Amino acid sequence: MRKYLTFAVYIHLTSLHCAVADAEVMKNVMVRFVKPLVKCQREMNLPESVYTDFYNFWNEDYEFTSHPTGCAIVCVAAKQRLIVPGVQSRLDLRNSFDLLQLSGANDETAHKILYFLHKCEQTVSKEDDGCVKAIKSANCFRKEIHNNRWVPHFHEPWM
Numbered sequence: 001m002r003k004y005l006t007f008a009v010y011i012h013l014t015s016l017h018c019a020v021a022d023a024e025v026m027k028n029v030m031v032r033f034v035k036p037l038v039k040c041q042r043e044m045n046l047p048e049s050v051y052t053d054f055y056n057f058w059n060e061d062y063e064f065t066s067h068p069t070g071c072a073i074v075c076v077a078a079k080q081r082l083i084v085p086g087v088q089s090r091l092d093l094r095n096s097f098d099l100l101q102l103s104g105a106n107d108e109t110a111h112k113i114l115y116f117l118h119k120c121e122q123t124v125s126k127e128d129d130g131c132v133k134a135i136k137s138a139n140c141f142r143k144e145i146h147n148n149r150w151v152p153h154f155h156e157p158w159m
Helices: 002-032 034-043 049-055 067-079 093-102 107-123 130-147
Strands: none
Touching: 002 034, 034 049, 034 067, 049 067, 067 130, 093 107, 107 130
């Protein structure tokens, strides 16, 4: 009986450590978005409210609704080469995988994050407006990360 209890505690601690490590990956990805976000905001003359939206992104009760924020997401993703440009732009899996690995993700974590992103991208595939598509996809992705307890925690402002 004691062996099984020890094993169960080990499995729980291992999964907790993985969730913390995966949250750290998400934090690293978000930090990589700051410089392109500043450039996009200036280049597109977007309102400063896009910073508020990005700052509050991981707050579970927060939801993106601002069209300019959706446009900022598209711009940042393009600058990071995370989307294939075009009328029906879509996630660039290779570049996204590379960015995730640069942010500390192992193969399993990177694939799972890409699965979430792709799943969310599919839920908005009928949307014509790229900025609206980005808003809806980002909200979906955030929910997936919350459901998996991978939400990054910032001990100091990251923007």
